[in-house]
Amino acid sequence: MCFINLISLRKSSFFQQNAQNAFKVRLSIKTALGDNAYAWDANEEYLFKAMVAFAMRRYSSKSTTQISDVLLCNVTDRVSFWFVVTDSSQNMTTVPGSVVEAAIRMNRNRINSAFLLSDKTLQFLKITSTLSPPVEPSTPVWLIVFGVVLCLIVAGIVFLVVAGIQQRKKKNKESTERENLEEKGEVTVTVENGIPCEALDLKAGHINGVFAADDERFTSL
């Protein structure tokens, strides 16, 4: 690892410690910005170091991280690299990974917007981002719409049933009235075979096709 060149060997477990405290970063600039993609050069690396130092300072007020304390290594064409944060006050030891992770998590938004990227296009491989949950109202919307439609339908049914009952009552009353009037002999009701003509539903009856078809055969009166 290139860190061996930059930091003098201190402890036997240095390598493991280093590996624990180093983070791999991967950027997908072209995916995010398309034609407006910028090239990754030394200036961008400087900005990155500055953002990490800023994150460390913002996380802990006691921190005195300088830009030069952030070490980048192994930059590839993908645009991915490793970085580690050292502590200059404590003789070039690396800051524990958990602290760095917490600092970056806290300031993820600021780091992303500095590079015009998002959580998906600027990935810290060991640091999983918490996705924001979608906004959920207290009562699900669909229940509200369901309730409205249900009330309308039930109102319609009740109205129709009541109207049907009322109509039937009126019909019964009318027929009993008519019977009473007939008995009194006050109303002449045309009757056909014992059935009053109004009650006959002429449309629903069976029409004899032989007679219905040729009306012109009969001479008009």
Place this chain on the structure above:
Amino acid sequence: GFLIPYFIMLIAEGMPLLYLELAVGQRMRRGSIGAWKIISPYLCGVGVASVIVSFFLSMYYNVINAWAFWYLFHSFQDPLPWATCPLNSNRTGYEDECEKTSSTQYFWYRQTLNISPSLEASGNVQWEQALCLTLAWLVVYLCILRGTESTGKLEQLSNPKTWISAATQIFFSLGLGFGSLIAFASYNEPTNNCERHAIIVSLINSTTSIFASIVTFSIYGFKATFNYESCINKVILLLLNAFDLEEGSLTADNLNEMKDYLMATHPQEYAQLSPQLKNCSLEAELDTAVQGTGLAFIVYSEAIKNMEVPQLYSVLYFVMLLMLGIGSMLGNTAAILTPLTDSRVIATRFPKEVISGVVCFINCVIGLIFTMEAGNYWFDIFNDYAATLSLLLIVLVETIAVCYIYGIRRFEKDLYTMIGRKPNWYWKIMWAFASPLLIISLFIFYLTDYILTGTLQYQAWDATQGQLVTKDYPSYALAVIGLLVAASTMCIPLGALVTFIRKRLKRE
């Protein structure tokens, strides 16, 4: 390639049989049971079989309307709930199942149906679906109350447009053999020109069906292309990340060459990576067909979520689906109710509202089976087997009865008195020869197909893989299938037998 058999079937089966059923209903002025009794007393079984098939259909069909209501109510959100995957429990990524499949499929299988992995695992009744089903039945009840009354208000029925909304559905679009056409036609004016209506309805129905299938297949192709491209992109990303190559160096075109190059230069890392590298193929995407009714909901909600104002199109689409579905339901329920209200035994004792209410209530309670976790599998059983064989048989018996038992000359005369014109040679040839022959051959084909494929299988949703897998039906499901087919087909011979025995007893 599909259009040719479709048109042949339309000309040889659809239009003649539609005309036949309309004419029978209009002439006999009765629902299906009464109409066939008039043609020949031995055929009362046909009417009963029609009613039973309609009953099965109404049991399961309204579940589709319940689903349409569910999607409709969920269309009033931004973003649409099937547009994005929900987050998993510790909010670090999306739900596992949703990752493996698409968000629209996840919404259908998990959040709408909450489907169980197999038919045996029944699970509980999903209360949300039960509510939607109840609402769907209430809407049907509301429409029946003021629907096909026998006094006045016939203008809506004699207008072909009402027929079209009832007739255009994805399955059994012309509604032949259900008795619903006979029931509707019995309310027609006797002089109604049913020949013209038959032609218009079947032509418009087929145009709408073809249009709908064009739309469906184009969306389906879009979805397959989209999945293929995202598969390729995933592979590219994986390779870029693993070998730290520059962005844009791997594209869909040079993917294969680059894969070979990487395999040659970094064999070890490539070998480690190869289990994750899927072979993306467009043919495989097109082959993974979404089965059954899920197609309508998954494919169209997928298309809608990519549109500009998805809420508007979603509401419009599901309202249209609901109108079609409720229209079909009205046809089915009319087919069941008309014989009931025609029969004097029941009609004098109970008013029409009570009869309709009882029928709707019974169907709703039975329909709760389809809202369980395994409900969609039972739905597929009903969908595939409740109507196919029985309808073929019913329609075959109908044609033969009208042509040979009632007599085609008598039928010609009836048509002449109704619409003032005798049917021309096309109709007569179709009714007498072509349609019965075609139906018999279809029948034989279905039977041999059932026998040859051995045990019947179904598609079950596997949540761990995020796709459908084929499973065998358990024995009790096979028994239910047998019962469904037998219940309607056996009515025809049984009816003839019962009438025969009655006549014998009367003579003695």
